[in-house]
Amino acid sequence: MYQRTAGFYKMDAAKIGRGWHEMGPIRPPSEGRDASLLLRVTRNCPWNRCEFCATYKNERYSVRTVDEVKADLEVVQGLAEELRSASWRLGFAGAVGEEIVLAVINSNPEIYSRQHNDAELVHARLHSLANVANWLATGAKTVFLQDGNSPQIRTVDLVAVLNYIKEMFPAVERITSYARSKTIARKSFEEILQLRQAGLSRLHIGLESGCNEVLMAVKKGVTAEEHVMAGKKTKEAGITLSEYLMPGLGGKKWSEKHALESARVLSEIDPDFIRLRTLIPRRGTPLYERMLAGEFEPLTEDEMVEEIGLFVENLDCHAYLVSDQMSNLLWEVEGRLPEDKPKILATIRNYLQMPLSARLKVQLERRLSSYLAVYGQLAEKVAAKVELAAESLQKEAPDAPGKVKDALDALKQAFI
Ligand code: SF4
Incomplete structure (x- = not known):
């Protein structure tokens, strides 16, 4: 090299x-x-x-x-x-x-x-x-600015950091950071404005859900009301706002409410970007353990797409909706709202109206290509499951849905 x-x-x-x-x-x-x-x-x-x-x-x-x-x-x-x-x-x-x-x-x-x-x-x-x-x-x-919540530090210190970046690198045009809504909600508007004036130009906030039951169940440590407060404050201060939504986070129990309340909260905030991060329960997390114990029932791929459809249908804002992460099945669910809403909903409808075998094929192909994009080649165990699923699909065997699910689980665990 x-x-x-x-x-x-x-x-x-x-x-x-x-x-x-x-x-x-x-x-x-x-x-x-x-x-x-x-x-x-x-x-x-x-x-x-x-x-x-x-x-x-x-x-x-x-x-x-x-x-x-x-x-x-x-x-x-x-x-x-x-x-x-x-x-x-x-x-x-x-x-x-x-x-x-x-x-x-x-x-x-x-x-x-x-x-x-x-x-x-x-x-x-x-x-x-x-x-x-x-x-x-x-x-x-x-x-x-890394890591998970830079605005947590004293505003005066973050302003000093921002000023120094500008002093050292006057050509820098954009300074961005992750932030928690709780932190932004707690800071005064004047503080957020000071950050903007010092050069903080974009915040990435993990909304995950606008539904209080879901937020509470996953211990997000923030309420829907605080999400709204933080989002509005950020926008009012002139900071570009990227909100991250996690489809599937409510499981089967809260799916509908998760979609509707998230649409309501995001419509109220009216962020610049909404980024979809479909839930894939990750090994070693408390949610994964709850799933194994039968206390959290995850959505299937199709239910997830339906939930996103319900969410988009009820969204009333001007954000740019993006599916820019491989956890999402339908990468083409993307566009400027409200004008691209019919196109996005048509994409979702077209997928859901396909015959089951075609939907399973899309699922397998998409998850496989995401995996290969990261690893280049399949690990032996994963390859075996993918092969079995592909064979079942080709023969249109009755066990194809189960085999595809096994393959998808193996593929998805690898790239989250
Ligand atoms: S998702 Fe939660 S735990 Fe993870 S970095 Fe964000 S605030 Fe922290």
Whole structure:
């Protein structure tokens, strides 16, 4: 991998300090694959009790000091300068691509080689270099604040971080973060406005549901009313708002109410984006345990599509609806509301009106292609189940629905 290089470039070690900046585990897909600079402001999630979420389980929440985050930004600035000057020196006119990254790595073994450093440090430096390089390659315009709920820290501290980002990188156009509705609802409007004025331009909020029974059952720690309050405050302050809805979170018991109440709450908030994240109960989570104990009855693929249809039908807002995650079966459920509502509903209706065998085929093909997009090839056990399902489907055997379900369960567990 490190064979092909554009030439030699010795880095100025003083400029890049320790050579890495801290990053958390996740960012929304809309922040692009590494296109945003990832900047860790807090570690993990201060709530960490949602029954369906495994992202930060067993990880302790902590706040990074403003000085720590500023120090990271200085490292990023040093790396960015070094990558750009390597590019100019090696004849790439400032453009930063794979050749430049490889040249920098190969020319600086005392920084990037395991012969000179422990493996963890090398990993952190390479990870950081890749994030900064990808960020530069895509114009260095967006920054994503990690982890689960950055506005949890004192507003004055977050404003200081935002100001420093702008000071260090005046060309940055968008700074975004995950947030909990509870946190935003608790802050005053003036505080949210201060964040906006300091440069916070987009919040990603996990609504999950607008139904209080569902929110309570999954221990979301927020009410539908607080969701509305937080959403409206965010929009009023001029911050772009992305709300995440989790179809299926109410199981069979609350499916209808989950769809109707979520539509009501999101219509009231009128966010800029609604992003669908279909529930796939994840091993090791309390919800998964409840499902095994028979206390939570998950929806089938078809019931899930019906629930989304009911939700969209009752939605009355101007959001852009997106299915940008592989947990969703029908990726084409997407469009600007209200004008694309008929098109979205037609997509859902067309799917539901297909014969059972055709629907099962769609389910198997879609889940398989999502799996392959992540892993490239099927694990042995999963492959066996997929083969059995495909065979049953081809023969139109009566056990085809059961076999397809087994295959889907195996495929879905792998990519969540
Ligand atoms: S608030 Fe978000 S990150 Fe925290 S536990 Fe809930 S879903 Fe997970």
